[in-house]
Amino acid sequence: MAKIVVMGAGIGGTSMAYELKEALGKGHQVKVISDSPEFQFVPSNPWLAVSWRRPKDLVVDLAPCFKRKNIEFSAVGVKRLHPDSNSLELNDGTTENYDYLVIATGPRLAFDEIEGLGPDGHTQSVCHVDHAVEANDDWEAFVTEGGPIVVGAVQGASCFGPAYEFAFIMDSDLRKRKVRNSVPMTYVTSEPYIGHMGLDGVGDSKTLLESEFRERHIEWICNAKVTKVEKGLMHVSECDASGEEIKTHQLPFNYSMMLPAFTGVDAVRDIPELTNPRGFIVIDEHNRNPRYQNIFSVGVCVAIAPKKATPVPTGVPKTGYMIESMVKATVENIGADLAGKPATAKATWNAICLADMGDTGAAFVALPQIPPRNVTWARKGKWVHLAKIAFEKYHLRKVRKGDTDPLYERWILKQMGIEKLR
Numbered sequence: 001m002a003k004i005v006v007m008g009a010g011i012g013g014t015s016m017a018y019e020l021k022e023a024l025g026k027g028h029q030v031k032v033i034s035d036s037p038e039f040q041f042v043p044s045n046p047w048l049a050v051s052w053r054r055p056k057d058l059v060v061d062l063a064p065c066f067k068r069k070n071i072e073f074s075a076v077g078v079k080r081l082h083p084d085s086n087s088l089e090l091n092d093g094t095t096e097n098y099d100y101l102v103i104a105t106g107p108r109l110a111f112d113e114i115e116g117l118g119p120d121g122h123t124q125s126v127c128h129v130d131h132a133v134e135a136n137d138d139w140e141a142f143v144t145e146g147g148p149i150v151v152g153a154v155q156g157a158s159c160f161g162p163a164y165e166f167a168f169i170m171d172s173d174l175r176k177r178k179v180r181n182s183v184p185m186t187y188v189t190s191e192p193y194i195g196h197m198g199l200d201g202v203g204d205s206k207t208l209l210e211s212e213f214r215e216r217h218i219e220w221i222c223n224a225k226v227t228k229v230e231k232g233l234m235h236v237s238e239c240d241a242s243g244e245e246i247k248t249h250q251l252p253f254n255y256s257m258m259l260p261a262f263t264g265v266d267a268v269r270d271i272p273e274l275t276n277p278r279g280f281i282v283i284d285e286h287n288r289n290p291r292y293q294n295i296f297s298v299g300v301c302v303a304i305a306p307k308k309a310t311p312v313p314t315g316v317p318k319t320g321y322m323i324e325s326m327v328k329a330t331v332e333n334i335g336a337d338l339a340g341k342p343a344t345a346k347a348t349w350n351a352i353c354l355a356d357m358g359d360t361g362a363a364f365v366a367l368p369q370i371p372p373r374n375v376t377w378a379r380k381g382k383w384v385h386l387a388k389i390a391f392e393k394y395h396l397r398k399v400r401k402g403d404t405d406p407l408y409e410r411w412i413l414k415q416m417g418i419e420k421l422r
Contacts, residue, residue, distance in 0.1 A: 012299030035077030116229030147254030156261030158315020172358025
């Protein structure tokens with residue numbers, strides 16, 4: 001009997017545990033170790049930050065869910081991985097051994113890289129449910145007073161979708177409250193152009209999103225480095241195509257949400273041949289670390305180098321569909337290894353993104369996500385907003401019930417004219 005430990009219990013970790021258990025059955029042990037007793041549906045945090053959701057709508061107590069599927073679970077958290085001894089040092093001082101390890105931790109949020117950034121500084125975040133709750137508290141106070149908003153993503157960020165979503169959602173909520181006219185809004189981003197999204201654009205995403213910004217009276221600054229944030233004032237350097245500063249901005253704000261850069265989590269950082277300099281897990285085409293052949297990784301914690309450098313550093317995003325593709329390939333490859341066969345399954349790394357705009361939405365498809373592509377596609381419509389709501393319900397049900405049937409995935413792909421996920 002092999003013991004497979006999944007490190008992390010987000011979208012990638014929970015899916016991995018359920019699909020491993022279903023594929024491997026009772027003959028092998030599956031255990032999940034997380035630093036939280038709860039699953040959080042992070043994609044809906046922008047809705048929570050403007051009171052469109054409550055925390056209980058997006059959080060699932062994991063222990064009873066895993067117990068029903070005979071999956072072991074610990075919420076102690078990992079202090080340090082020791083790959084040479086196939087062991088995890090946990091935060092309570094105990095040790096967990098493994099035969100196979102799947103790292104699905106998600107990222108560390110690097111607010112500390114910019115003075116004054118983040119919930120402990122002067123800007124809000126929608127990267128964690130607790131952050132979104134705090135953002136909502138400040139939002140409810142803000143809407144009674146109005147004033148300027150600064151929203152976006154700082155240099156090194158690799159997840160731009162929530163920044164666009166939150167800009168549009170704030171705009172929509174302010175219009176519903178009939179106070180949008182008292183709120184100037186500026187989008188600040190490290191992207192070289194609006195709609196780049198860390199993907200060098202998807203279809204005509206530049207025109208689509210610029211048009212939305214114009215229609216909603218949202219100003220923007222691209223190729224931007226946030227140098228410092230003070231209370232009510234953001235310092236921004238705007239750069240040219242060579243990355244040289246051409247203009248500085250001091251942007252006043254009464255409310256700000258800026259996505260941070262990501263790094264790997266402390267438990268795995270600076271392990272030679274396992275991680276890159278930013279702490280992300282190095283994997284081969286089979287989601288396996290080349291040095292440690294019994295370690296796999298999926299999700300945001302995986303190292304993917306940008307194919308084309310940008311004037312201001314941007315990272316490569318990992319969407320939910322891409323993560324599901326990684327999960328399926330990894331399950332197949334662990335099963336093959338247990339059977340004494342070579343790993344052959346590969347994740348496609350296709351990008352399929354549903355971006356909510358509050359009252360409508362935009363869908364982006366990039367197959368594969370890094371150019372050149374076989375398919376590149378972008379559309380806008382009310383159906384995207386409804387599909388995002390459906391995806392929230394689908395995935396929360398999946399976590400609660402351990403349901404791995406991809407009926408919703410097949411439905412949404414059909415709407416996009418795509419036959420399968422991978």
